[in-house]
Amino acid sequence: xxxxxxxxxxxxxxxxxxxxxxxxxxxGAIRQGQVGxxxxxxxxxxxxxxxxxxxxxxxxxxxxxVVEGDGFARFIVRKAH
Amino acid sequence: MDDLDATLSLVLFSGxxxxxxxxxxxxxxxxxxxxxxxxxxxxxAVDAFRADRIVADHGLAPEATAAQRAIVATHPGQHWSELFxxxxxxxxxxxxxxxxxxxxxxxxxxxxxxxxxxxxxxAAFMSDATAGPITFI
Numbered sequence: 001x002x003x004x005x006x007x008x009x010x011x012x013x014x015x016x017x018x019x020x021x022x023x024x025x026x027x028g029a030i031r032q033g034q035v036g037x038x039x040x041x042x043x044x045x046x047x048x049x050x051x052x053x054x055x056x057x058x059x060x061x062x063x064x065x066v067v068e069g070d071g072f073a074r075f076i077v078r079k080a081h
Numbered sequence: 082m083d084d085l086d087a088t089l090s091l092v093l094f095s096g097x098x099x100x101x102x103x104x105x106x107x108x109x110x111x112x113x114x115x116x117x118x119x120x121x122x123x124x125x126a127v128d129a130f131r132a133d134r135i136v137a138d139h140g141l142a143p144e145a146t147a148a149q150r151a152i153v154a155t156h157p158g159q160h161w162s163e164l165f166x167x168x169x170x171x172x173x174x175x176x177x178x179x180x181x182x183x184x185x186x187x188x189x190x191x192x193x194x195x196x197x198x199x200x201x202x203x204a205a206f207m208s209d210a211t212a213g214p215i216t217f218i
Contacts, residue, residue, distance in 0.1 A: 018156060023113065024167055055114065
C-alpha cells in the first residue's frame with residue numbers, strides 16, 4: 001500500500017450518469033455509511049457542480065474538496081453526522 | 082415554515098415520457114432537499130401510471146422536433162418511474178390519482194402502479210397544497 005492512496009470509504013464513479021444520478025448515488029452511499037466516512041464522487045454531469053454542494057449544505061455534511069478534471073469533477077465528501 | 086422547506090405540489094396532466102421525466106426530476110430534487118412533494122395525476126398522466134404499461138413508450142410532447150426526439154431517445158437518464166421511486170425512498174412524496182380522471186378512464190387503484198398512494202378528489206389535493214406553489218405539467 002502506498003501512502004498516497006486516498007483513504008476513501010467509497011469511490012463512486014458516476015461519469016456518464018445523467019442529472020441527478022450522481023447526487024442520488026452519493027445520497028444512497030451516505031445514508032448507508034458511518035459518521036466520518038469519506039466519499040469520492042466523480043461526475044461528468046454539469047448539474048453536480050451545483051447540486052452536490054447544495055445538498056451537502058442542506059443535509060449538513062461536509063464538502064472537503066472539489067477537484068476539476070478534464071470533462072468531469074471529483075467531489076470529496078465527509079459524512080458529518 | 083421556512084420557504085425552502087415548503088411543499089412542492091405537482092399537477093401532472095401530460096402522459097408523455099419527457100414531461101413525466103421533467104416532473105420526476107423536480108420531485109426527486111425536492112425530496113433530496115427535504116421538501117415534501119404532493120403529486121396529483123390527472124388525465125393522461127393517470128393512464129401513464131397504469132401498472133401494466135408504466136415503462137411502455139409514452140411518446141414525447143408535441144413540441145419535440147424530429148431531431149430532438151432522436152436526442153431524447155438516446156439520453157442515458159433513468160426512467161421517470163424509477164426517479165419517482167427514488168424520490169419516495171428519499172423523502173415525503175405522496176402520489177394521488179385524480180378521482181375524476183380515474184372515473185373517466187374506468188380505472189381502479191389496483192390498475193395503477195404502487196407508486197400511486199391513493200385516489201383523491203381535487204379538494205383533498207388542495208388541502209395538502211397550501212404551503213407552497215402548485216406546478217402544472
